[in-house]
Amino acid sequence: MTTDAYFAELSGSLRAAQVPDEQIAATVEDLRAHLAETGTAPEEEFGPAAAFAAQLGGLAPAPGEPDERAENWTWTADLFNDRRMLAVHGGQGWEVESLDAVGRFVCRRSPGSALRWEYRREVIAGRRRSRVLDELTPEGWELCGEWLVYGYFKRPCAATAGPAGTVGNPPATPQRWLFLSRRGKAVLAAWCVLVGGALAASFVGVLGTGGLAISIAVVSVFSAVYTSHLETAAGRARNRG
Incomplete structure (x- = not known):
C-alpha cells in the first residue's frame, strides 16, 4: 500500500x-x-x-469544543521534580492544558483509551523565547504553559510512537496533587523557617505588620529566584555534559 x-x-x-x-x-x-x-x-x-x-479515533474533542466526559485534574511539583512527574502522568494519558496563576498543571484526559503525552521544559526568558519556539514548533511541540523563566511544551506520543502512543486502560485519577522532590522539600522547609522567624519577630515587636509583610515577600521572591537559579545551573551543566 x-x-x-x-x-x-x-x-x-x-x-x-x-x-x-x-x-x-x-x-x-x-x-x-x-x-x-x-x-x-x-x-x-x-x-x-x-x-x-x-x-x-475519538480520543480528543474537536478543537475549541469541550469534552463533557473528560476527566480533569490539577496538580503541581517543584522545579526539581516536574519533568519526571510530567513524564509519568503524560504516560497515563494526562494532557496539560495550561498552568494556572500559582503554577499548577491543569490537565484533562479522555475517558477509556487516551493518548500518551510527552513533555519538555525549556528556558524561554528574553531572546531565547523566539529561538526555542522556532526550533520546537516544526517538531510538533506546542507551548502549553509558562512559569518563572520556563516554558512547558507538549506533544502526543502517537506522532512518534504509533500505536504505542496510546494507553488503553489508564489508571484512576491520582488522589495526590502535590509532588515534591527531596530538594524541593528542603527548599520548602527553609522557606517555612525563614517566614516563621519573621512572624515570631513581629509578635515580639521587632517587626511591625508592614515589616512582616515585606519580610515574607522578600523571602518568597528569594526562594523562587534561588530555586530557578539552581535548576537553570543544573540544566547548563547537563547540556555541557
Whole structure:
C-alpha cells in the first residue's frame, strides 16, 4: 500500500468514527512529518490503517469544543521534580492544558483509551523565547504553559510512537496533587523557617505588620529566584555534559 493510500484509508476510518475533519488533517500532517524523518513505510511504523484509526479515533474533542466526559485534574511539583512527574502522568494519558496563576498543571484526559503525552521544559526568558519556539514548533511541540523563566511544551506520543502512543486502560485519577522532590522539600522547609522567624519577630515587636509583610515577600521572591537559579545551573551543566 502506498503512503497516500494508507492515509486515505486512515482518514476515511477516522471520519467514520466522527472525528472532525480539521483534527484528521492535523493528525495526518503530523504522521506524514514523522514518516519523512524516519524514512519508514506507514504500515511498518503504525500498523494497519484501520486498526491504527481505531486507536486514534475519538480520543480528543474537536478543537475549541469541550469534552463533557473528560476527566480533569490539577496538580503541581517543584522545579526539581516536574519533568519526571510530567513524564509519568503524560504516560497515563494526562494532557496539560495550561498552568494556572500559582503554577499548577491543569490537565484533562479522555475517558477509556487516551493518548500518551510527552513533555519538555525549556528556558524561554528574553531572546531565547523566539529561538526555542522556532526550533520546537516544526517538531510538533506546542507551548502549553509558562512559569518563572520556563516554558512547558507538549506533544502526543502517537506522532512518534504509533500505536504505542496510546494507553488503553489508564489508571484512576491520582488522589495526590502535590509532588515534591527531596530538594524541593528542603527548599520548602527553609522557606517555612525563614517566614516563621519573621512572624515570631513581629509578635515580639521587632517587626511591625508592614515589616512582616515585606519580610515574607522578600523571602518568597528569594526562594523562587534561588530555586530557578539552581535548576537553570543544573540544566547548563547537563547540556555541557
